[in-house]
Amino acid sequence: MKKTSLIMVAAAILILGTIISPGTVRAKAIEEEITVTPVRTITPEEESIISSSAVKVLRHIAQARADIHAKDLKHAGGELKQALTLLDIIKAALPADKVKDHIWVAKKHLSYENTEEVVPDMIPIYASLDEIEDIVPVSKAREHINKARKNLKRGNKKGATEELELADESLIYAEVDLPLDYTRKHIAGAQAFLAKNDPEKADEALNTAEDGVRFVAVDIYSxxxxxxxxxxxxxxxxxxxxxxxxxxxxxxxxxxxxxxxxxxxxxxxxxxxxxxxxxxxxxxxxxxxxxxxxxxxxxxxxxxxxxxxxxxxxxxxxx
The missing domain is CATH 1.20.120.660 (IL-4 antagonist (De novo design) like domain)
Incomplete structure (x- = not known):
């Protein structure tokens, strides 16, 4: 069973790599203005992967709970590890994660480059924001990115870094991100209870975790x-x-x-x-x-x- 699940995980990763494509970007005079062309909404293929992966997470949680009741805590722990791996796959399918990666790169560059050299890093950030506007509120993030770019042009490294951090924080309120974080939190809690040999509380945590991933599996098709x-x-x-x-x-x-x-x-x-x-x-x-x-x-x-x-x-x- 474990081998089969790992094969499914690997297959999902390969599929994800083929369907998530970068946005098309047009830049006019980077120093003055950055323009992006809106590219796409989340695709039906991505919806399918997110939903089907969420269902697989539910299966792993259900199996872990069954293992707990059968007093096979070791196997339950293995199921939870696979559930967390699938949650990572779902998160990787979300364009919001790509924006966060671009923001991280810009912040890292700011730690050792001058501000002018970091201005081009704004281009993929703007492009990625356009990609996710159908599933994530991005207006606040854009405001912070605009301010970050202005600070970069003014040579204000500290101000640019702060605005990039605020932009990153503003992207957490998504239909999928929030329930997934909720689910991950309770799976981690269940793992901690298993480590303490407290299967009853672990089962309670997993019962709660199921709500979050069930929300993802259903809401994306609502x-x-x-x-x-x-x-x-x-x-x-x-x-x-x-x-x-x-x-x-x-x-x-x-x-x-x-x-x-x-x-x-x-x-x-x-x-x-x-x-x-x-x-x-x-x-x-x-x-x-x-x-x-x-x-x-x-x-x-x-x-x-x-x-x-x-x-x-x-x-x-x-x-």
């Missing part, structure tokens, strides 16, 4: 999450002048939201209905091709993003 993705695509298609595609995107968003009204709680349902009305209001403006309509579509997308993030907040605060 109707509200899918509607948000359609609205992001609508915003980008409108910017590109693809009006027929925009209409299709908005229609798909409405279909997802109508499904959501049948499954979400009462409070979320109110938000979903408001979102449906907002989409209907903007649908009739698409053919005009006005800039205001583009802003309206982006606004509707922001509403959808806020709605999905509320689900994360509800999960986190209820724990």
């Amino acid at each position: 109707p509200v999450t899918q509607a948000r993705k359609s609205l992001l695509k609508a915003s980008r298609d409108y910017t590109a002048g693809k009006l027929t595609a925009v209409k299709k995107d908005l229609k798909e968003a409405k279909i997802s939201l109508k499904k959501a009204t049948k499954t979400v709680d009462a409070k979320t349902r109110t938000g979903v209905k408001k979102l449906l009305k907002a989409i209907e209001a903007v649908e009739g403006k698409v053919d005009k091709g006005a800039k205001e309509t583009g802003r309206d579509i982006k606004g509707v997308y922001e509403q959808a993003k806020a709605l999905t993030l509320k689900a994360v907040d509800m999960f986190h605060t209820s724990r």
